[in-house]
Amino acid sequence: MSVLTHVLACLFGLGSWVTICGLWVELPLIVPQIPEGWYLPSYLSVLIQLANVGPLGVTLAHRLCPGKLNEATLIYSIVSLGAVATFLMAFFWRETVEIGGTHRSVPLFVLTFLVSAVDCTSSVTFLPFMNRLPPVYLTSYFIGEGLSGLLPALVALAQGVGVMHCVNVTTVGHASLPGNASLVPHYQPANFSTEVFFVFLMTMMLVCLGSFLLLNVLPCVPCEPPSSARKGSREHNASKAEQKFMITSASTKLHCHSRFGTGRYSWPEVAYIFFVLAWANALTNAVLPSVQAYSCLPYGNITYHWSATMAAVANPVACFIAMFFPRRSLFLMGTLTITGTAIGAYIMGVAVLSPCPLLVNDIAGSVIIVGAWVLFVLTLSYVKVIIGVILRDEGHSALVWCGAVVQFGSMVGALTMFPLVNIYSLFQSGDPCNTHCP
Known part of the structure; x- marks a missing residue:
């Protein structure tokens, strides 16, 4: 029965971001047919963050009326709304x-605003619901959340999104002037339409809804043990946990603990954890996605497509690794955050240099940028x-704050990037067929 619960938790997590991730990977087919063109990604980033009115309302409800919000009813409502909105998007x-x-x-x-409100609100409803299950199932949920980006990418790959070749077109000149020959991108017809793709996304939302229903009604789904047993289990895990990251030097380490969650972490450590959470989500959910086209299109449309697909693969792979190596080290958290930020800085530098970034005429440039996105x-x-x-062990309220901080970081990232992309025009898109770079 535990295997069934793992599968249901995974399928439940699948509905967390599947619609928004689906929109991102479908952009090469959507953009040529709408007036906004490649400005659409920055518009999407802002719309997604404006939809944070949903999680804001849920967080305030938890704060002002603790214990009064029926999470199950709310999840049924938002997932149903997401399925209906995605179905309408197909038409x-x-x-x-x-x-x-x-x-x-x-x-x-x-x-897009409606499905974004659904996906953003999932951060402050899905995670707290998972608090009802034993901790081992949380990683399965995160795997499903990662698959919410991978499955749309694989379907888009089968669809043939963005497959193109350059066609030599000669413009007709005047009687005294010759015509001009130039290469223009010609996109091959997709294997199936964008409408079918949106119906697939709606189906994934229905799968999420069905999985949540089964998690609620099946008697074989295990529940979290009573609070006394949970406390003993947490103390046992804490005794075997790695030495926590030192916020200050050993001689000045704070020994007073906060009243947050179990009180295991001091206030500086709590602030550090939430700052890293906001920073990581700002980069992965808003800042870098806003410039993905600028960082990849100069190397060609195939490079852009593979970077989006392989980056989507990297998310569930990270969750799968965490299932076997669930390290709680704050030092490791900081090291990986610095590493990811450094890689993100390289991607941002490439986007700023578009349409003539480093190694633009070399296959090595394509390999490096795809590898950078994956890492x-x-x-x-x-x-x-x-x-x-970490926050799962700190209780229900910690997971609610986790979701709120995720959306706050994403919102700050999106609102920062929108003027840079749309007002100040800091980035210029590359032409996949006519690259005039030294």
Whole structure:
């Protein structure tokens, strides 16, 4: 029965971000057919963060009326809303509305906001619900959360998203002037339509809903033992845990513990954990995704597609590693965060140099940027799992704050990147067919 519970927890986590991740990997098919073009990713980032009104409301409800919010009913509601909104997106994603003489993809923006509200609210509802199950199932949930990015990427790969070749087109000149020949990208028809892809995303939301239903009603699903037993188990685990990261030097280490959760961590350590959580999510959910096209398209459309797909693979791989090596070391957390940040800085530098970044005419450039994206997502995804495991042991309220900090960090990252991309035009997209670089 534990295997069944692992599978159900994984499928439940699958619905956490599947719709938003699906939108990102489908961009090469959506962008050519809407007026916003490649500015769409930055618009999506802002819409996703505006949808944080959902988790904000849930967090305030937990704070102001503790114990009054029925999480099961809320999860049923938001997952059903996500399924309906994704289904409607299949029919209205390319529709536009004229505003001030300019056509805008208003239906796509509205439906994106709705599915974003669902996915963002999952951070402060799904994780606290998992607190009802024994800790071993939390990693299975994180694997499912990672698969919510991987499965859409694999389906998009089978769909043939973004497969293109350059076509030589000659423009007709005047009688006294010759025509000009140039290469233009020609996208091959996808194996199936964007509408079918959105129906697939809706199906994944229904799978999530069904899994949650079974987790609630099946008598074979184990529940967390009473609080006294949980306390004894936590003390046993704490006795075997690694030495925690030293916020200050050994001679000045704070021995007073906070009243947060079990009180195991001091206030500086609690602040450190939540700062790292916000920083990692700001980078992985908003800052770097906003410039992924700028960092990859100069190397070609295939490079962009593989970076998006392999980065999606890296997320569940990190969760799978965490299942066998659930390290709680705050020192390891900091080391991996610094490593992931350094890799992210390289990706950002490449995006700033677009359309002529380093090694733009060399296959090594493509290999390095794809590898950078994989390592970036792998390291920071493992950091987020470490924090999830730590906060799981600190109780229900800690997981609620975990979800709130995740969305706060993502919001700050998105609001920071939007003016840089859309107002100040700091980044320039590369042309996959006409690269004029030395």
